Amino acid sequence: MDMSQYLGVFIDEAREHLQNLDEKLSELLEHQNDPELINSIFRSAHTLKGSSGQMGFSTMMELTHSMENVFDALRQKKAAADQTMVDVLYEALDLLEGMVDSVEKGGDDKKDTSAIVKKLQALLNGRNGDTPDSRAPEEQPDKAENGNAAASKLTFTDYEQAVIEQALAQHQHTFITEVILRKDCVLKAARALMVSNALEELGTIIKSKPSTEAIEKEAFESSIIYVVVTDQNADAVKRAVLGISEIEDIRLTPYESQLSAEPVPSATAASGNSAATGTRVEKPKKIAKTIRVNLDRLDRLLNLFEEMIIDRSRIEKISSALDNPELTDSVDVLKRVSGQLQETILNLRMEPVEQVFNRFPRMVRSLSRKLNKKVRLEISGAETELDRTVIDEIGDPLMHMIRNSMDHGIEHPDVRRKAGKDPEGTLNLRAYHSGNHVYIEIEDDGAGINREKVLAKAVEKGVVAADQASELTDKEIYHLLFASGFSTADKISDISGRGVGLDVVESKIRSLSGTVSVTSAEGEGSKFTIKLPLTLSIINAMLIRTGNETYAIPMSSIVETALERQTRIQSVGRQQVMHYQDHYIPVIDLKDYLQVPVCADSGKPVAGSRSIVLIRHGDKHIALLVDLLAGYQDIVIKPLGDYLSHVHKFSGATILGDGKVALILDCQELVETQKRNASAQNA
Structure with a gap:
């Protein structure tokens, strides 16, 4: 059977199980007596073992089998989790993730796993050779359930009997299907999974013997009984099963001839009457159905x-x-x-940011040991959803900021102790919605940002002129951390101070049409706040006209609009300004700024008839003077392409209803350009 068609599904499911293992292993030390946690870990490893074996990835299958033995020992309470065990399991997990990455890129799972397998086996040696399979006879599953003994007498609950009789009334077939595996079959559970999948494609499996749990544990010899309801004939069922490798034989018996199949009382009673017994049986609950869709199709x-x-x-x-x-x-x-x-x-x-956040607990633990610090990561709002495009890009900026907080922010335990703090630092990673934006915050309770040190370093590097340094606010000083190549590290390490710092963060976030800001209190901690749009493709925008050109301004950047005659514009030096909320806001004539030619037929605007659009970026505001407000509408953002990549005044373009192209103003660039021009004039 060609399994390549299932490769995409396998990779998606493998990543889900690896993510579950990553998340649950972080809780293992504190909750190793929680059976639900241990079972969840075991099931992920067991399922991954079966699916990788089914796909022919033997190295991955063998490694997960070794991990599964450790998890089973924990389930059986024949081993106790400690830091050594968790570290070894994480090492194995890293190797598995590397294998999945390789498979996704078109490679294979062939890696040297001998060292890690030995470490996993060593975790079990302390139990005097009592491996999960070396149980006492009384602990072994009852193998009388297996093979022909099971076929000789099947029992059904009232509910199962009702389902079968309803199927028969609808002229469907019910087959007692005995599948016999070859004696030399290595992965019996994996083959059983393939068989059940094949049967489920033809109909519904009502019952199996042995039970599903016993099959997953491979607690059977070579025979499995399935009771299948299907509208296919016996030959179709046989062909489907015999197409699977390592199947010795299949024996089908119609249900009608199973005179020994005796119904037994159901364990639960619920709504719905059984046609056979008159008793009320439980109706199956409706389950929300989902399908996997390739992102390219979306x-x-x-x-x-x-x-x-x-x-x-x-x-x-x-x-x-x-x-x-x-x-x-x-x-x-x-x-x-x-x-x-x-x-x-x-x-x-839209997807939850959880898939990004879940990669950081392990990174924080690893860095904590490397930096000899104690750091507790607290995550909230992981269910907050973002556009898939943003999800794919936001991971690296968050990683940089978390590393920065751990290296520069949170102090060593002895320093914190002397300052009267808890020796263990806290790092909060949270996400939440507000309006049409998502906010992500990274907050630590560390030393905070040394304002004077940052300012001195900025003056030294020429980022800020010495005579302007005293005029900067705390927020502006903290934002200097995002200047290219800026670092306050006293020595270079592999964690920070390498010239690849927070400037990379701002560049990436800006490419996502987002912003980042910093607040800090020295001795108390710092908080980085990222503001991101919910989506990057369709936005609500205000259309404005200046000269004979039409431009679009994202509504998320507009504070308010007004007529020119309703405001008082005055000149201060070479700059026009207007009074707004006890502040003077720079006014930019868009026609002059963009050098829009004045066409003869457009004429000169009547004095006071033009409009003001007040826009903002962060806490900075500017006012745009335009000829006309042409209304607002949903627009589709189209990239400018590589040919116009040097044009920084626009963030994209859109096609209007009349077929013409309108450029979308980059409000962030407008605000920052005005800020740079003002600084140059003051100099």
């Missing part, structure tokens, strides 16, 4: 929807011009339905 769906949004804008414009009531009503329906469709499609791309 991207294609989103691209098609983006084209529809563009055409919708054109239809709206045509409808407005024709002023036809029926057309107007139809356009309104189209807007409502497409709006719901937009929300649904964007939600399909």
